[in-house]
Amino acid sequence: MESKYFSKSAIKGLTRLGDILIPGDDEFPSFSQYGCVEHVDDLAAYAPADDIKDLSMVLGILAAVPKSMLVWLVKKMAKAHTINGPAGTLLRQLNVGIRGIVFSLYYSEKQGSNYKGKNPTEMIGFTLNKVMY
Secondary structure (H helix, E strand, C coil): CCCCCCCCCHHHHHHHHHHHHCCCCCCCCCHHHHCCHHHHHHCCCCCCCCHHHHHHHHHHHHCCHHHHHHHHHHHHHEEEEEEECHHHHHHHHHHHHHHHHHHHCCCCCCCCCCCCCCCHHHHHCCCCCCCCC
């Protein structure tokens, strides 16, 4: 998968984190099975270039760490509201940023080119209705 904004290692890091946050089950596809990471540039196009550059660097680093460390990090991010100081601030920012990207992609109704099943919003019965006044 090619990205205009993210390196291949950053995409790998995002996919690994996505699979920890959305591992899938018998009914729902995992983040990587759904293939929605193919559409990450749709989100990145609206973010400041420096933010994307920094995020790409962090995700690239996370692509190389052991899975057990990623699981630990995701748990720490989820409990960041209980941590004071700069470490807590950084973990909260990572939590919002990474979860925001992962869940926005997963529930965007934009599946990967190799995915053939229903999308997650169909599976949960969610529809977005636009009302014009």
